[in-house]
Amino acid sequence: MGHILVFGTHDFLRVPMLRLCFLISLLCLAKSDTDEACPSFTRLSFHSAVVGTGLNVRLMLYTQRNQICAQLINSTALGSLNVTKTTTFIIHGFRPTGSPPVWMEELVQSLLNVQEMNVVVVDWNRGATTVIYTHASGKTRKVALILKEFIDEMLAKGASLDNIYMIGVSLGAHISGFVGEMYAGKLGRITGLDPAGPLFNGKPAEDRLDPSDAQFVDVIHSDTDALGYKEPLGHIDFYPNGGLDQPGCPKTIFGGMKYFKCDHQMSVFLYIASLQNNCSISAYPCDSYRDYRNGKCVSCGVGQAVPCPLLGYFADNWKDYLLDKDPPMTKAFFDTAEKKPFCMYHYFVDIVSWNKNVRRGFITIKLRGEDGNVTESKIDQVCSRSKIQAQGPANEAEVPGPSRQASLVSL
Structure with missing residues (x-):
């Protein structure tokens, strides 16, 4: 027996609408699947910064096999992360406009080009995006707890703390320190790129990055008179151009937004340059920038495999020498050119x-x-x-x- 479908007037009006809704649903699902297949850093707007954002941490894995398309991972799904290799976490800082960091992609690619490793971008843009700095800084310990949960799972799968490397920018540097503190300083290495100064200056060691947070802590200070932290925080602290005004950065407010962030960001660009160029940047251990400029610090020590400390990725070449010092903390100074590759002959x-x-x-x-x-x-x-x-x-x-x-x- 055949079936007869009976439609009322309202039913005929409803069918096209149902088809439309069904089509929209398919499109939304397709878009969602695509985003999940190749996620990107969270992009927010200044409106989001004004309204404020709740904390949401996303971990995006990059390897030499997937250098362009990241894989979302978490503490219950490590994805293709190889626990036998070095895992480098990149942690950004305060985002007052909601935009992704301009340097993130270049830093990821440069790390993967220099060594086979896991690179995990810690995207906490939802949380860091706000016009109220205290709201972002107040979330740093929560981000650290989430990262510890993830690292615990890595350790359960066979990873070693020796192979954990954290690169923290601004607030991200202190987040790295909080993670390291929870592991009693057994993380392999932490690099702080112009650690945030506001609300952290003068704080005790447990409330900021400090040398006890990892086996080796190196720091680049590029904006000590504004957004960065002035005093030493690591086993070796690099101060390009004295850690103050950086060549190539605007000197007046007429430079726009670049005037406020250029010096602060220079620490990241100098670190990236250490990964990309044959011109390595050497620094000179010294008590002050004045002494360095007056030629009082021309010797870096005898018997070192590397004559002077190298800035950036290869700073750990001086690790053994630095850790033997008492106290194991060194300040090093150097000058840079205005443009890449930044290095100069002295x-x-x-x-x-x-x-x-x-x-x-x-x-x-x-x-x-x-x-x-x-x-x-x-x-x-x-x-x-x-x-x-x-x-x-x-x-x-x-x-x-x-x-x-x-x-x-x-x-």
């Missing part, structure tokens, strides 16, 4: 006086670069410091010292 001018008679005059110093470019600088009797600069990092030099006879010694 020269020390040793002045030899032939007699005690005061004579007036000046000394001209010329430097010739590998490309044949020549630059010169005059040192007169008044100036105690001169800076020689030429195009390209290989042709830039810092020349401290008074006038008289000079011998040029490459550091």
